[in-house]
Every structure is written in structure tokens, then in C-alpha cells.
Amino acid sequence: MYQALYRKWRPKTFDEVDGQEHITEILKKQVLLGRLSHAYLFTGTRGTGKTTCAKLLARAVNCENPVGGNPCGRCPACVGIENGSILDVTELDAASNNGVENVRLLREEAGFSPVAVKKRVYIIDEVHMLSNSAFNALLKILEEPPEHLIFILATTELHKVPATILSRCQRYSFRRIPPENIIRRLLKVAEAEGIGLTEEAALLLARLADGSFRDALSLLDQCAADVVDRERVLSAIGLAENDEICALMKELLLGDGEAAIARLNALYRSGKEVGSTLNQLAALYRDLLLLKIAPKSGGSLMSGAFADFLLRELGRLADAPRLLAGLNELQEAAQRLARSADRKLAAELCLLKLCASGAGSAAAAEIAAARKPKGETETAARAFEEPGEERAREVPLKAEINTRSQAAGLAGSAADKKSGGSGKVPEWKSVLAALKGRLSDKEFEIICDPQHADVELSQGSIKILALNYYSQGFLSNPQLLAAVKEAASELTGEAVSVKLDLKQ
Ligand SMILES: [Zn+2]
CATH class of the missing domain: 3.40.50.300 (P-loop containing nucleotide triphosphate hydrolases)
Incomplete structure (x- = not known):
């Protein structure tokens, strides 16, 4: 057997x-x-x-x-x-x-x-x-x-x-396993099993496994072949459709909302859940952003799921502020999707907003605004928000974004607005101590560096302040924010909310 x-x-x-x-x-x-x-x-x-x-x-x-x-x-x-x-x-x-x-x-x-x-x-x-x-x-x-x-x-x-x-x-x-440990183990297992696993493929598997040995080995299982190289991983794990995601992104950056929605629907009909399409799109936005702001050191943090030539082509179509705004909208959309009765409509709205965040596509913005649902889920969600975030939500609708509203747009990403409890918040240095080993070395270095990151603690919540676009690129990683939230919640024994903001 x-x-x-x-x-x-x-x-x-x-x-x-x-x-x-x-x-x-x-x-x-x-x-x-x-x-x-x-x-x-x-x-x-x-x-x-x-x-x-x-x-x-x-x-x-x-x-x-x-x-x-x-x-x-x-x-x-x-x-x-x-x-x-x-x-x-x-x-x-x-x-x-x-x-x-x-x-x-x-x-x-x-x-x-x-x-x-x-x-x-x-x-x-x-x-x-x-x-x-x-x-x-x-x-x-x-x-x-x-x-x-x-x-x-x-x-x-x-x-x-x-x-x-x-x-x-x-x-x-238990700590998330660093990618280098996962790569080492994958190569060792592959050798013992007689699988020709290339280092490039091991790197891609380790990134996809996201800190889990079990996922890494299960993914290797899925790829089972005499030779497992990068192409084999991409096709076995169904990442070939990433080319579709790249095509979707291109339509968004060119402001072609109609084509983007048609593609989302085609993917949906072929069995792809809209939430997973948006997740992959978010990974692509993040990769492009890293490529812009940290072309050298960012490489190791990229998902590795998208072909380099496609990334280069897409990178020419958008600047860093637009990519940041898009990533923010996608993170918010993921939260809205979880509460939405009509997930496909919510995803379509998100795509329209992403189209509209490019210059000169005010028409798409009007469509997005007109189709905005007024259901009670939306109202309920807003009840948890601070007044300042009202403006933030509208950021992607504006054709021209200045840096300040840009920063406001990032407030609330990955925030947990439903934190209950007595509002305890742990000391930041103990959170940092608990984070060691759960983040990549580079991420940990940045979050500890007062040149790059600051923090504001208030009742039941932690606001991480990125002090520049460079650090923002690292700190906007949803997994990083989740790790901070996890560490802080473990220390207090109750849910602590974590937000990211850009300090001017
Ligand atoms: Zn024994």
C-alpha cells in the first residue's frame, strides 16, 4: 500500500x-x-x-x-x-x-x-x-x-x-518552519525516494507550503514524477492558471472592467471559487509590489508562482502606490467576501474598484459606486469601524490619490474589528520576543528596526506603523500580520486586533 x-x-x-x-x-x-x-x-x-x-x-x-x-x-x-x-x-x-x-x-x-x-x-x-x-x-x-x-x-x-x-x-x-529548513528536508526526502527534485522546484514548494512540513511533503506527493522541476510543480498543482490571473491583472491595470469581469466569470464557470481567484490576485499584487520597492532583497519573499516575464510586463503598467491601494482593496474584499451573501457580486465589485483605481477610468468608478450593495451585512460591518476609515474605503474610487489618503487606505488592512474581551494588550517587546522564529529573518529584522517600524498600542489593539514604503512592502504581508496577531493573542489569552498603517 x-x-x-x-x-x-x-x-x-x-x-x-x-x-x-x-x-x-x-x-x-x-x-x-x-x-x-x-x-x-x-x-x-x-x-x-x-x-x-x-x-x-x-x-x-x-x-x-x-x-x-x-x-x-x-x-x-x-x-x-x-x-x-x-x-x-x-x-x-x-x-x-x-x-x-x-x-x-x-x-x-x-x-x-x-x-x-x-x-x-x-x-x-x-x-x-x-x-x-x-x-x-x-x-x-x-x-x-x-x-x-x-x-x-x-x-x-x-x-x-x-x-x-x-x-x-x-x-x-510551535514555530512556523523557515523555508530553508523545508527546502533541506524536501531535498533529503526526494533523494531517499529517488525523486529528481531540482532546487528551484524545492524553493517553490517551500514557499507554497508556507511554514508547514506536512504541506510541503503533501505537495511533493502531488507532483510525483521521476523528475520534479519548477514546470512540473506548476502544472501538477494547477498553477498553470496563474497565467489567467496575470491576464486578469493586466485587464484591471488597463481599466478594462468588462473584460476582467468576463474572465472572473469564465474562471468561476470552470470551477474556480471567486475567493481563491482574489487570493491569487492579491499574491500577484504583492509580488509586483515587492519587485518595485525591493528589487534585490524582495526576491526571496515572492510567491514564485508567476512567470518572470509576465511580472516584468505587468510591472510596467502600475506604480507602487497603485499596487498598494490594490492590495489593500483585495484584503478588505477578502473580509467582505466572508460575510457576503452574494460572493460573486462582491468579487465583481472588488474588480471594478481595482479598475477604477487607475487614472482616467472615472466611468468604471461610477459603475462601482452605483452597484454598491446596501445590504445589512455592509452596515453591520461598518458599525465596527472608526469614522476615519470611511474615507479610506473610497480611496480606490478616486482617480488621483495623494500619498496621505493612500496611507489612510492602508489603515484597517487585516484588522480584526470584532475583538471582544477586556481589551488587554501585551508589551511590544514581549510580542517581538514571541515573534522570533515565526517570521522570515528579513521580516523580523524590519519589524524590530526603529528606522523602519514603529508601534502604537491601545486597548485590545496593536497598530504597526511602517515608516517608509520599503518597510511597508514587508509589513503588509498578511501572514506577518497574522503572526503578530497570533503572538499577541497568545500572550494575553484573548483576541488582539492588529493593523498596519503608513506613518507620514
Ligand atoms: Zn521504547
């Missing part, structure tokens, strides 16, 4: 886990000294090794001959846990077992001593999916855990885990 690469190459010891040494070193020490906790909470984005480490820990604590804190992989306990024949170690996916009944059953079972091994271990994946009553039942066990019991909870959304649970767990934050 064919075994997926990411399963086959799942690390068998803590030492093989790449990029999370800050966690594996501590876990090994705990196993060595026998100083274990009753509850662990592993947090971090998908594919960074949470479940892998949970399984390794379950084996290590039960292993008969642990090697320096690593499971040996050969004793009956290691083998039995690995093949699932030892029922004292249970894995649950909270997404499908989220009811109170599941946790009650677990609670009854948890009281019994393990049968085959030393510790009864429950691994609960995506624990934030548990219902409130299930969380309460879980809390009852965590309050007085029997000696033989260990819980390992894993989540991608820490802020959805109740504080009462958090306070009873040892918490470990």
Missing part, C-alpha cells in the same frame, strides 16, 4: 523534529528526569509538528528504554502505541468528537489505570472545537488528574481555548 510521504517521513524521535528545538529539548529533559506534567497544550499553525510531538511524547513517557529522552521505537510499548494496539494511548479529533458525551465517556475511562503501559495518554487535536460543556467536563478531570494520566491538547486557535483550561496546562508554541 502506498504511504503518503508525510506519514512515511514523520520524525521517529524528538531529535528528528526540525525547527522546534525550543520545545523538544524541554520535553526530552522532562522524560529523562521523570518530571512530567498532567496536561500539555501545543499551539501553532498547521503542519508545524504539534501532533508529531504529541505522539512522540506519548511513546517517550511509556518507553521501556528511552534514549536521552527519545522513545526507542523498538520496545513493546513504543511498537504497540505506534501500531495502535495499545489502547491506553488514545487520539481524539475534537472537530468530530466535540460533544459533552465524548468527554464524559473519556472521563469515566480516564479513572482506570492503564493496562499495558505506565501512563494513560489522551491526545486531543483541535481542542478549541470542543463545546463549552465538553470543556467543563474536561476541566473537571484536569482539576484532579489521577497520577497515571497525561493530556496532550493541540490547537491552531489558542484564543478559543478557555482560560480555565489554559491555566492548568504547560503551554508550548
Whole structure:
């Protein structure tokens, strides 16, 4: 039977886990000294090794001959846990077992001593999916855990885990894996599997995987061939349609709204969801922007999904301010799309606005304004906004944009307006400390550099100020903003909103 690469190459010891040494070193020490906790909470984005480490820990604590804190992989306990024949170690996916009944059953079972091994271990994946009553039942066990019991909870959304649970767990934050680690591993796996993976293709896969080993290996699986080069990756993963996205962008930059909407609809009919079209368009805007503002150092941050000659051609049609405005509109559109009853109409409106942001296409702007929906979703969304953003929304409609309104247009990108809670906000230096390793080296350098970035903290929100267009190019990366939001929310235990603005 064919075994997926990411399963086959799942690390068998803590030492093989790449990029999370800050966690594996501590876990090994705990196993060595026998100083274990009753509850662990592993947090971090998908594919960074949470479940892998949970399984390794379950084996290590039960292993008969642990090697320096690593499971040996050969004793009956290691083998039995690995093949699932030892029922004292249970894995649950909270997404499908989220009811109170599941946790009650677990609670009854948890009281019994393990049968085959030393510790009864429950691994609960995506624990934030548990219902409130299930969380309460879980809390009852965590309050007085029997000696033989260990819980390992894993989540991608820490802020959805109740504080009462958090306070009873040892918490470990898994980092996004840097692309260079992913490339190294891809090349190693490919060599062992007899796949001729070129470095260029490995780089593209690593970028597409966005910090996740699992995604990287799954993508390599999809490309399966004797020789995997860049072209093979593009065709296997369906990126050939990126040429379509480039054609769409060209129509937008030339102000041809009719052609752009016709293309969006053609893509839609061929099965492409409008949200994913806009996402790819945003990646293209960002690539072009990087090419403009950081032609040398920006290269490593680009998506790599678009052909160079197309990028060069498109780059001649737009300047940096227009690309920034477009990227901003696309980010806002992504948020509107999530709430919209008619996603296709919302996407069409976005395209019309993007057309209109070019000089001399006032007609398209009028069409966009006339077709603007007055539904209540829009009103509800606006209720969360500050008055100053009203103007920002209209920026793309104006044919001539000055730099100041340009900056206003960027306020609110990636903002989370629905943050509830008591409005706590962590110290910036602790956010920076938590960000280390989650951003690329260049991004981290820029966000820490007072020449490039400043920050304003207010109740429940963080506003990052880009001090120049160069730093804005790096800081406008939605993944960067999401990482800041994640780090800040982890520190306060509740959702913190993060915005980017350009300081004049
Ligand atoms: Zn063992």
C-alpha cells in the first residue's frame, strides 16, 4: 500500500523534529528526569509538528528504554502505541468528537489505570472545537488528574481555548518552519525516494507550503514524477492558471472592467471559487509590489508562482502606490467576501474598484459606486469601524490619490474589528520576543528596526506603523500580520486586533 510521504517521513524521535528545538529539548529533559506534567497544550499553525510531538511524547513517557529522552521505537510499548494496539494511548479529533458525551465517556475511562503501559495518554487535536460543556467536563478531570494520566491538547486557535483550561496546562508554541529548513528536508526526502527534485522546484514548494512540513511533503506527493522541476510543480498543482490571473491583472491595470469581469466569470464557470481567484490576485499584487520597492532583497519573499516575464510586463503598467491601494482593496474584499451573501457580486465589485483605481477610468468608478450593495451585512460591518476609515474605503474610487489618503487606505488592512474581551494588550517587546522564529529573518529584522517600524498600542489593539514604503512592502504581508496577531493573542489569552498603517 502506498504511504503518503508525510506519514512515511514523520520524525521517529524528538531529535528528528526540525525547527522546534525550543520545545523538544524541554520535553526530552522532562522524560529523562521523570518530571512530567498532567496536561500539555501545543499551539501553532498547521503542519508545524504539534501532533508529531504529541505522539512522540506519548511513546517517550511509556518507553521501556528511552534514549536521552527519545522513545526507542523498538520496545513493546513504543511498537504497540505506534501500531495502535495499545489502547491506553488514545487520539481524539475534537472537530468530530466535540460533544459533552465524548468527554464524559473519556472521563469515566480516564479513572482506570492503564493496562499495558505506565501512563494513560489522551491526545486531543483541535481542542478549541470542543463545546463549552465538553470543556467543563474536561476541566473537571484536569482539576484532579489521577497520577497515571497525561493530556496532550493541540490547537491552531489558542484564543478559543478557555482560560480555565489554559491555566492548568504547560503551554508550548510551535514555530512556523523557515523555508530553508523545508527546502533541506524536501531535498533529503526526494533523494531517499529517488525523486529528481531540482532546487528551484524545492524553493517553490517551500514557499507554497508556507511554514508547514506536512504541506510541503503533501505537495511533493502531488507532483510525483521521476523528475520534479519548477514546470512540473506548476502544472501538477494547477498553477498553470496563474497565467489567467496575470491576464486578469493586466485587464484591471488597463481599466478594462468588462473584460476582467468576463474572465472572473469564465474562471468561476470552470470551477474556480471567486475567493481563491482574489487570493491569487492579491499574491500577484504583492509580488509586483515587492519587485518595485525591493528589487534585490524582495526576491526571496515572492510567491514564485508567476512567470518572470509576465511580472516584468505587468510591472510596467502600475506604480507602487497603485499596487498598494490594490492590495489593500483585495484584503478588505477578502473580509467582505466572508460575510457576503452574494460572493460573486462582491468579487465583481472588488474588480471594478481595482479598475477604477487607475487614472482616467472615472466611468468604471461610477459603475462601482452605483452597484454598491446596501445590504445589512455592509452596515453591520461598518458599525465596527472608526469614522476615519470611511474615507479610506473610497480611496480606490478616486482617480488621483495623494500619498496621505493612500496611507489612510492602508489603515484597517487585516484588522480584526470584532475583538471582544477586556481589551488587554501585551508589551511590544514581549510580542517581538514571541515573534522570533515565526517570521522570515528579513521580516523580523524590519519589524524590530526603529528606522523602519514603529508601534502604537491601545486597548485590545496593536497598530504597526511602517515608516517608509520599503518597510511597508514587508509589513503588509498578511501572514506577518497574522503572526503578530497570533503572538499577541497568545500572550494575553484573548483576541488582539492588529493593523498596519503608513506613518507620514
Ligand atoms: Zn521504547
